[in-house]
Amino acid sequence: MPAPRFEQLLRRLQAGVATLEGPELRYGFVNEQMQVLVGANAEGRTLTEQPGLLPTALLEVLPKVYEAGTPYTARACACGPAADGPDRRYFDVMVDPYADEAGEPAGLLLLAVDVSEQEATRQRAHELALTTRQLDARLRVLTETAPLFTYTMSPEGEVTYVSPQWYRFTGQPETADLTAIWPLLVHPDDRLRVLFESDTARRTGTGWNYEYRLRRYDGQYRWMLSRALPEVHPPDQPVAWHGALTEVHLQRELSEARRRGEAELRFLADSIPELVWTTSAEGLVEYYNHYTKSYSGLTTEELGPTGWVGLLYPEEQAAAARRWVQSVASGEDFEGEYRLRRADGVYRWHTIRARRLNDGSGPRWFGAGSDVEEQHRLRQVLQTQYDELARAHHNLDTFVYAASHDLRQPTLNLRGLFEELSRSVRFTDPEQALMLRMVDTALTHLDGTLADLAATVQTQRQQQEPVEVLDLALGLEEILLGLRPQIVLQGASVEIDVQEAPGLLYSRANFRSVVHNLVSNALKFAHPMRPPQVLLRSYLTAQGQPVLEVRDNGLGMHVDDPHNPAFRLFSRQHTEVEGTGVGLYLVQRIVTSQGGHVEADSTPGVGTTFRVFWAAPTGLE
Numbered sequence: 001m002p003a004p005r006f007e008q009l010l011r012r013l014q015a016g017v018a019t020l021e022g023p024e025l026r027y028g029f030v031n032e033q034m035q036v037l038v039g040a041n042a043e044g045r046t047l048t049e050q051p052g053l054l055p056t057a058l059l060e061v062l063p064k065v066y067e068a069g070t071p072y073t074a075r076a077c078a079c080g081p082a083a084d085g086p087d088r089r090y091f092d093v094m095v096d097p098y099a100d101e102a103g104e105p106a107g108l109l110l111l112a113v114d115v116s117e118q119e120a121t122r123q124r125a126h127e128l129a130l131t132t133r134q135l136d137a138r139l140r141v142l143t144e145t146a147p148l149f150t151y152t153m154s155p156e157g158e159v160t161y162v163s164p165q166w167y168r169f170t171g172q173p174e175t176a177d178l179t180a181i182w183p184l185l186v187h188p189d190d191r192l193r194v195l196f197e198s199d200t201a202r203r204t205g206t207g208w209n210y211e212y213r214l215r216r217y218d219g220q221y222r223w224m225l226s227r228a229l230p231e232v233h234p235p236d237q238p239v240a241w242h243g244a245l246t247e248v249h250l251q252r253e254l255s256e257a258r259r260r261g262e263a264e265l266r267f268l269a270d271s272i273p274e275l276v277w278t279t280s281a282e283g284l285v286e287y288y289n290h291y292t293k294s295y296s297g298l299t300t301e302e303l304g305p306t307g308w309v310g311l312l313y314p315e316e317q318a319a320a321a322r323r324w325v326q327s328v329a330s331g332e333d334f335e336g337e338y339r340l341r342r343a344d345g346v347y348r349w350h351t352i353r354a355r356r357l358n359d360g361s362g363p364r365w366f367g368a369g370s371d372v373e374e375q376h377r378l379r380q381v382l383q384t385q386y387d388e389l390a391r392a393h394h395n396l397d398t399f400v401y402a403a404s405h406d407l408r409q410p411t412l413n414l415r416g417l418f419e420e421l422s423r424s425v426r427f428t429d430p431e432q433a434l435m436l437r438m439v440d441t442a443l444t445h446l447d448g449t450l451a452d453l454a455a456t457v458q459t460q461r462q463q464q465e466p467v468e469v470l471d472l473a474l475g476l477e478e479i480l481l482g483l484r485p486q487i488v489l490q491g492a493s494v495e496i497d498v499q500e501a502p503g504l505l506y507s508r509a510n511f512r513s514v515v516h517n518l519v520s521n522a523l524k525f526a527h528p529m530r531p532p533q534v535l536l537r538s539y540l541t542a543q544g545q546p547v548l549e550v551r552d553n554g555l556g557m558h559v560d561d562p563h564n565p566a567f568r569l570f571s572r573q574h575t576e577v578e579g580t581g582v583g584l585y586l587v588q589r590i591v592t593s594q595g596g597h598v599e600a601d602s603t604p605g606v607g608t609t610f611r612v613f614w615a616a617p618t619g620l621e
Contacts, residue, residue: 171217275369297343
């Protein structure tokens, strides 16, 4: 078989082959691979006429190579229509000058090998190397600025790297032998344990996680948390251990303080004679103190998560459980009085309270049960005694009311007999007129006293009358209408100002009694040198409590006199004015019995101001 011609071999060659002949560098031979770069019709044309895809820099170099007569190689020469286009290719172009038979330069032989894939791989490797360097720099910045110490240890236990924070913390120079010095900085009580756990982890190819004390630059030992994981490239053994040291000294101290505090609180809870328990946020009991187990005769397991409810009197368990569920759901305090079964089966009254604590550990409930059996019995005895006293008081009021009512009739009979005697009988005694006046005064005083006693008892009975919304302006006008004869007789002026608080929720009868007594007293104790002036003003305090102010310009009184207080029954300071000393006592009794109070400011010879601070009547919802 004849051998193929050499030219045919060159045309089939996978590399591009071309010849540039003469000084004008005219294409002579161009194989198929080279036609990709210079074009299919390049043969016979000059390099200038047919540059093809060859880069400009190579076109400028080729004439110089021809003149110099020395070979030239252009590595990874970029050939393509655009610098970053998808058709961009890379070739290794080798230029070799050749001569004719006389040894004169005859042309150039071009050999182009496509290295696009190799160049792409090289560029990717270069980019990866840049990215790796950037990531390494970033990682180093992060590890050297974070509030922890990073380190690397070889499988043989040699410390190959520590971050700068370690040097600053320990005060060691950067020239120190890390492998030799770091065990000496560990607290003597922790050193053997740390070395053993480190050796075991490196021998078994696992990581570690433990705490130990490390000596600081000032000689103090601080608790550190050491964590490390092996760097593994399967199937090979770990090549290094990378880890971090974090200072946990404060957390350790806080944890220890909390542990001691919990132990002390538990000891305290176990020492007091009270039922104490704690529950989770869901209301399930997690702890019972010793007294609870002793009182019930049950263990923690027997009591269970809702044990205190099970100790209640059977008829009280359902209601208590509902209230407890409501408290857990709403977060409101739980409080109630229940009977709890003792170990001997006896039920004793307890006050049970529970409150929710919200802190960093989450919501928890703390409950306690206090034995109030004796107080409960005492309260029952006191209630019985109170009921008996109330009945006795009611009977006494009834007796006083009946007696005062019954005695008024004999008094009226005596008044009639005295008047008849005064008209029909004549005495020769020179003191006849004085004696008659004294008897008349005594009878008047006796009648007034009996009437006031009846009014006092009647007022007590009126305190339970229904309340209503009163129109103060209308109510005061009605009271003043009843006192009009006395007002006209004394030439008094009365001013009413109820714009700030025009209404009042109160008993109508009690309101009339209070105001009537205060206004009639203002008229009765008027100053003899000037006509009476009375101001009735209502307003609200800053807390919204209604107040009625009654101000006059009368005789005034000593409101702070310990020997003759203004509000005491039958107490009188102006004996020259007729009266029994019951009016102010009735005012104070009515107001205070409903939760209010009365204040008085007075200056003798100038006038008096009473302030009635009303309150909702007792029993009003």
